[in-house]
Amino acid sequence: MWTQYAARGLCRLLPLRCALCGEATDPGARHAMFCEPCDARLTFRAAETHLIGDVRVTTPHVFSGAVRHALHELKFRGNTPLARPLGEALGFALGNVPAGRVWLVPVPLHWRRRWVRGHDQAAALALVAARARPGFRARRVLRRRRPTTSQVGLGSEARGANVRNAFAVRWRYREALAGARVVVVDDVATTGATLKAARDALLRVGVRAVTLAAVAAVLPGSVALARELGDDVSAER
Numbered sequence: 001m002w003t004q005y006a007a008r009g010l011c012r013l014l015p016l017r018c019a020l021c022g023e024a025t026d027p028g029a030r031h032a033m034f035c036e037p038c039d040a041r042l043t044f045r046a047a048e049t050h051l052i053g054d055v056r057v058t059t060p061h062v063f064s065g066a067v068r069h070a071l072h073e074l075k076f077r078g079n080t081p082l083a084r085p086l087g088e089a090l091g092f093a094l095g096n097v098p099a100g101r102v103w104l105v106p107v108p109l110h111w112r113r114r115w116v117r118g119h120d121q122a123a124a125l126a127l128v129a130a131r132a133r134p135g136f137r138a139r140r141v142l143r144r145r146r147p148t149t150s151q152v153g154l155g156s157e158a159r160g161a162n163v164r165n166a167f168a169v170r171w172r173y174r175e176a177l178a179g180a181r182v183v184v185v186d187d188v189a190t191t192g193a194t195l196k197a198a199r200d201a202l203l204r205v206g207v208r209a210v211t212l213a214a215v216a217a218v219l220p221g222s223v224a225l226a227r228e229l230g231d232d233v234s235a236e237r
Contacts, residue, residue, distance in 0.1 A: 042067060104136050169204075178207075
């Protein structure tokens, strides 16, 4: 308890600032890196299943506002503490996955991109989400067979072609995955092409059931989708 009082006293001299908006934060809060309003925006409320492209994806959030900003901070700026609240929300959203042993499999980065960024955001999110239930286990089951270009700015068809057959199951996991239940985890579901390619690689080795999940879904027809696909969004308000 005294450490919390000490932290509060220190923050009067050197106040903590929210990782998203820059406002002062409460060091005793569950997620001390956020102010209360931003923390509320990132907190899990209800799981939703969206039809993205031709696949169904379970998400706790829509890709907009504070969630969009947090995911960009995590993915492109290496703000790795953001994986905690985002991964927790994802784990709670998977509460309807049938009980038992469930593999949480992150969509992998190619090793070159992981080396440049210094982190793998999907792997970090899966690791946090796995703490939501005793039966969840996060494992880096998939690997990128080849480097792919960034999906940002590519249209729907180009995205599908970019990641088609891009993933393979690591040999040491193939036997263990036969008949298993798997959740594929990604940060954002835009057209569903990446999640679908990962799912297909798992089904080829005999996985029994695959659930596709992401922290946020880019809704069809949204400005966010137009931006991700590289369309003109100059009329955005």
